[in-house]
Amino acid sequence: DAGVIQSPRHEVTEMGQEVTLRCKPISGHNSLFWYRQTMMRGLELLIYFNNNVPIDDSGMPEDRFSAKMPNASFSTLKIQPSEPRDSAVYFCASSLGVAGGASTDTQYFGPGTRLTVL
Amino acid sequence: AQSVTQPDIHITVSEGASLELRCNYSYGATPYLFWYVQSPGQGLQLLLKYFSGDTLVQGIKGFEAEFKRSQSSFNLRKPSVHWSDAAEYFCAVVLFSGGYNKLIFGAGTRLAVHP
Numbered sequence: 001d002a003g004v005i006q007s008p009r010h011e012v013t014e015m016g017q018e019v020t021l022r023c024k025p026i027s028g029h030n031s032l033f034w035y036r037q038t039m040m041r042g043l044e045l046l047i048y049f050n051n052n053v054p055i056d057d058s059g060m061p062e063d064r065f066s067a068k069m070p071n072a073s074f075s076t077l078k079i080q081p082s083e084p085r086d087s088a089v090y091f092c093a094s095s096l097g098v099a100g101g102a103s104t105d106t107q108y109f110g111p112g113t114r115l116t117v118l
Numbered sequence: 119a120q121s122v123t124q125p126d127i128h129i130t131v132s133e134g135a136s137l138e139l140r141c142n143y144s145y146g147a148t149p150y151l152f153w154y155v156q157s158p159g160q161g162l163q164l165l166l167k168y169f170s171g172d173t174l175v176q177g178i179k180g181f182e183a184e185f186k187r188s189q190s191s192f193n194l195r196k197p198s199v200h201w202s203d204a205a206e207y208f209c210a211v212v213l214f215s216g217g218y219n220k221l222i223f224g225a226g227t228r229l230a231v232h233p
Binding site for chain 1: 159167208224
């Protein structure tokens with residue numbers, strides 16, 4: 001299995017531009033997570049999908065951030081407009097997942113996208 | 119609220135020495151606990167996890183961790199560190215909320231290995 005695939009691996013953009021990060025989860029996984037990692041705040045969960053439906057987006061910083069999962073094999077995280085404080089590494093993770101209840105499924109992380117907003 | 123504390127931000131050990139990374143959690147019930155490792159420029163990889171049963175858990179790459187309820191700890195250990203173990207290590211606890219679970223990560227411990 002190829003694992004979780006993220007693209008691009010690096011993105012440099014200017015303030016005000018739209019940024020789209022992409023994720024392909026492991027085939028057969030029902031849950032998908034977007035995380036942001038910064039020195040100041042560590043690893044933060046931004047949003048969680050189960051069976052392509054957003055379950056919890058309470059971690060999304062503000063309206064400039066949006067995420068979609070149009071099908072089981074693809075998700076995007078969009079920032080519009082981007083700001084320098086959005087500079088971070090963004091990780092996508094997937095797990096087998098179950099809707100509701102207690103799940104002990106391991107999350108498998110992609111390699112991340114390093115975003116730099118100038 | 120559930121939380122995870124990793125008291126050591128940075129640890130340096132010599133190659134071949136033993137290692138213990140500390141993790142303390144705050145959780146009312148029996149926690150589900152994980153250790154992940156992040157090598158430079160890479161995503162996180164699961165080392166081991168604890169859900170129930172034997173409190174000493176074996177993981178990949180020669181790592182083990184011991185769950186101690188009385189101390190609210192889940193410390194990671196390795197008897198002999200290799201240079202390739204230099205990485206950042208994250209402890210995490212599962213938070214059950216709103217009918218699903220999510221991982222709460224500690225701040226991480228960065229491990230440096232001297233030759």
